[in-house]
Amino acid sequence: MRIKYLLAVVGLVLFNPLGAAWAAEPVGAAVCVKCHDAEERPDNSKTAHGFSTDSRVPDCISCHGASDDHAKNRRQPGAKGRPLPDRNFGKTANTPAHQRTETCMTCHAKDAKRALWSGSQHDAADVACDSCHKNHDNQDKVRNRASQAEVCYTCHKEQRGQMNKASHHPVAEGKMSCSDCHNPHGSAGPKLLKRDSLNDTCYTCHAEKRGPFVHQHDPVTDNCSNCHVAHGSQNAAMLTTRTPLLCQQCHATAHPASDVGTLTGGTAALNSAGMWQGRSCLNCHTQVHGSNNPSTTLMPAQRLMR
Numbered sequence: 001m002r003i004k005y006l007l008a009v010v011g012l013v014l015f016n017p018l019g020a021a022w023a024a025e026p027v028g029a030a031v032c033v034k035c036h037d038a039e040e041r042p043d044n045s046k047t048a049h050g051f052s053t054d055s056r057v058p059d060c061i062s063c064h065g066a067s068d069d070h071a072k073n074r075r076q077p078g079a080k081g082r083p084l085p086d087r088n089f090g091k092t093a094n095t096p097a098h099q100r101t102e103t104c105m106t107c108h109a110k111d112a113k114r115a116l117w118s119g120s121q122h123d124a125a126d127v128a129c130d131s132c133h134k135n136h137d138n139q140d141k142v143r144n145r146a147s148q149a150e151v152c153y154t155c156h157k158e159q160r161g162q163m164n165k166a167s168h169h170p171v172a173e174g175k176m177s178c179s180d181c182h183n184p185h186g187s188a189g190p191k192l193l194k195r196d197s198l199n200d201t202c203y204t205c206h207a208e209k210r211g212p213f214v215h216q217h218d219p220v221t222d223n224c225s226n227c228h229v230a231h232g233s234q235n236a237a238m239l240t241t242r243t244p245l246l247c248q249q250c251h252a253t254a255h256p257a258s259d260v261g262t263l264t265g266g267t268a269a270l271n272s273a274g275m276w277q278g279r280s281c282l283n284c285h286t287q288v289h290g291s292n293n294p295s296t297t298l299m300p301a302q303r304l305m306r
Contacts, residue, residue: 029059089130097128116186170231213290
């Protein structure tokens with residue numbers, strides 16, 4: 001009997017801590033995985049949110065809140081179904097957009113790219129982080145350059161049409177993405193451009209158009225959109241209007257009928273309409289963005305020719 005008694009005491013001493021641990025209720029995010037197991041949850045193991053061994057990575061409660069009523073299925077009188085978490089996300093979420101964004105900004109506010117989110121166009125339009133991003137999925141389309149534009153086109157349908165025109169930036173070809181020019185999280189420039197102005201953004205790639213030139217073309221230095229459509233156009237070089245009609249919007253009397261004969265070496269009978277329709281302004285005025293010809297008296301320098 002004494003041996004059995006001793007064995008029982010030893011068993012209680014050795015195994016009681018384990019038994020208490022087995023019997024203890026799960027706490028924190030461990031409560032969530034009782035129902036939302038790995039087979040149900042989308043795979044996000046390849047994302048920063050999926051590294052569960054990193055103490056800096058948020059867990060379920062960090063984003064969705066403690067959600068006691070949801071976890072314990074405490075329904076309000078007359079309510080149907082399990083109560084929702086304290087904060088829920090997605091297209092059918094009843095959590096206000098600013099609260100969903102604040103949840104993400106708890107960690108991401110330190111990033112300089114998101115410093116200007118507050119008051120930005122997307123913030124003012126009640127666009128939340130989860131309107132574009134998917135945290136529980138390895139395939140977040142907006143973070144993939146090849147599929148990013150599909151997410152942007154969900155709202156920006158006019159830009160989708162422009163990108164499908166004959167002359168466009170190579171977004172559909174995968175050589176560019178919307179975020180090459182825009183910072184969707186906020187910017188000091190117009191239209192969420194990454195630079196302070198449209199011209200500075202264009203010069204990021206088109207540095208040869210920056211200048212300064214000896215002879216500037218005023219519309220160019222003012223705004224690139226005076227002549228170009230940024231996302232795409234039916235005209236060559238994404239021009240707003242084909243030449244020479246584009247040039248004639250400002251230079252309506254550049255070549256009157258009286259001097260066309262001199263220009264062509266023919267007679268004055270050739271009217272200006274024939275001259276314009278037969279040839280483009282760019283055949284002669286090749287340096288439309290600015291000329292570095294040092295002459296201040298000869299016509300080629302003053303007229304943006306070589």
